[in-house]
Every structure is written in C-alpha cells, then in structure tokens.
Amino acid sequence: MVPFLDKLVTGFFVAMFGALWVLTRKHEAPHRYKILVRDSYGRQITVDGIRTEFGTHAVAVSFAKQYKESFPEYDFVLKSHVPSMRGPLQYHR
Numbered sequence: 001m002v003p004f005l006d007k008l009v010t011g012f013f014v015a016m017f018g019a020l021w022v023l024t025r026k027h028e029a030p031h032r033y034k035i036l037v038r039d040s041y042g043r044q045i046t047v048d049g050i051r052t053e054f055g056t057h058a059v060a061v062s063f064a065k066q067y068k069e070s071f072p073e074y075d076f077v078l079k080s081h082v083p084s085m086r087g088p089l090q091y092h093r
Contacts, residue, residue, distance in 0.1 A: 033060035035067070036077040047071065 033054040037047050050067055054060035057080075064076040 031057075031080055033057055034079045035060060035064050036079050037067075038075045038077060040073060040075075042075075045074075047074065 033056070035050075035052045035054070037045050037050075037052075039045050051063060054063065057078075060078055064078055067074075067076050
C-alpha cells in the first residue's frame with residue numbers, strides 16, 4: 001500500500017509542476033512588420049499595388065528587396081511594431 005501511495009503523491013506533484021510550467025511560460029506576442037516607402041527627398045509616400053503589412057521578418061525583407069529592384073527610385077524601409085505593455089512596471093517595497 002505504501003509504494004502505491006508514494007507513486008501517487010509523486011505523480012501528483014509531477015503533474016502539478018508540469019501544469020504550472022505550461023501555464024506560466026512566457027508567451028511572446030507576434031510582431032508585425034511594415035514596409036515604409038520613401039522618395040528621393042526622404043518623404044514618406046504610398047505606392048499603389050504593393051503589399052506593406054507582413055507577419056514575419058524574412059518575408060518582409062524579401063518583399064522589400066523585390067520592391068527595390070522593381071522601383072529603384074524609391075527607398076523601402078522596414079519597420080517593426082512591438083506591442084506596448086499595458087502600463088509601466090511599478091515596484092513596491
């Protein structure tokens with residue numbers, strides 16, 4: 001009876017710590033990437049027919065390179081949007 005109880009208690013704690021680990025691990029918010037188009041004077045402009053919103057960095061860089069070849073008179077800048085926190089961290093003593 002005691003070995004069964006020992007295994008039951010061990011299993012309970014393993015399951016509890018496993019559940020706590022899964023529920024409390026850091027969740028990273030997805031980043032959004034945007035391509036900004038600038039003319040030769042540095043002013044931001046819009047070009048019709050190009051995609052400017054992306055979900056991954058690699059795809060955004062690939063499109064920016066392709067657009068640079070297609071439109072050499074413009075400069076394409078990659079901008080990353082990082083979600084802000086709800087409020088500043090406050091430490092209480």
